[in-house]
Amino acid sequence: MRNLFLFFRKHYFIFLFLFLEVISLILFFRYNNYQNAVMFDWTSGISGGMNSIYRNISEYFSLKRINFILSEENAAIHARMPEAIYLVDKTIFSRHDSLFQAEYRFINARVISNTTNRRNNYLMINKGTLNGVEPHMGVISGNKIVGQVVNVSRHFSWVLSLLHKESKISARFLKNNQMVSVEWPGGDYRTGVVREIPKHFRVAPGDTVITSGNSEVFPNGILIGVIEQWNVQEDENFNTATLTFLTDFNGLGYVEVVVDIFREEKEQLKASFKEL
């Protein structure tokens, strides 16, 4: 027993090292890619507050660009308003139409922390459970894809960026609705890769890739990117292609969280289907 004690005392440095390393690795594998409200609630007070202060200052330097983006979005929205539509036949158009029901609601939020230089990137936004943000909600900027909420505290949320190894977006080609998936292979934050392109399907540079609307995260038709190069894989079942993201991930100022109003209904339907 005494020898054992002496042994530990002699090699305490190695044991302490192993102890701290194991704690770090447990934290790493337990809390990453997981939602953990307890941990996040505790830490978001510090890091969220500090990031907010810093963004408040640094935001002044990008106001010009943010204003430009906002005015562009405003213009796009105005173009879709009833006032902007020229009525050919007054008897058909109606503004209060019960045929249309809102499917999505959007919560606007400010990005207070953002990285693009890691293999796995996250954004922090300044809206949380108090504003109705929940895990698994999609996040877009204008009409462009950004990521998915993974972690929510009262006032802040962590968003798993598209620039993450766990991100796999169900997408389709705008020109013929061909289903594919989009991932980020790491490296340059402006380029991604399109996978699972069927062999018979020809891809041309300049083709637009948008979200498929098959997942509950993003609405149909959110812009992802434009094809840059088509890569034919001789010995595989599918071809791939590289694409340029339309989202400027390094310059994100304001984003919108997508709230799917019918999500509960969809999930219930899914659950009931499993029971059969």
Add this chain to the structure above:
Amino acid sequence: MTNLVVRNTIRFLFLVLFQVLILNDINLGGYTNPYLYLYFILLLPFATPRWMMLFLAFFLGISIDLFTNTYGLNAAATVLMAFCRPYVIGAISREPEEELGIQPSLRIQGFKWFFFYSFILILVHHIALFYLDIFRFTEFFQTLLRVITSTVFTLVLVFLSELIFHSRTKGKR
């Protein structure tokens, strides 16, 4: 003694803030990002108890992790680096540790010593950090490139800081 503690505490706080507020936003060519916060571990006095060094490394890493939502990632890499520090010092110094001075310094130990000392430790940290972060071997060479370019970047910043803050503090150190 008190002076050393105060200086190191200030250095800790300053480097954490500098890292999370400024350096984390820097990204050269999509591959390279510097981790100057390691400068704190590099400059710890030689007389720092080893257990304390490990704990300081752990808290330093966790502080960085709080801001990047990667709980444990930086902590694991920094603790590994702190663990290697005494062995690296032992391997590259001719005289015993007690005769090396108060803390590692470019001016006292000379360019060659300080270069190998910081290069090896930064490399250890970056290898652990980047490979733990991707945690798959399909991107092995791409990650290796990131490790190498980031190591060079961090090393340059460490030498710059050393030249700016520690070149003319004779007598005080």
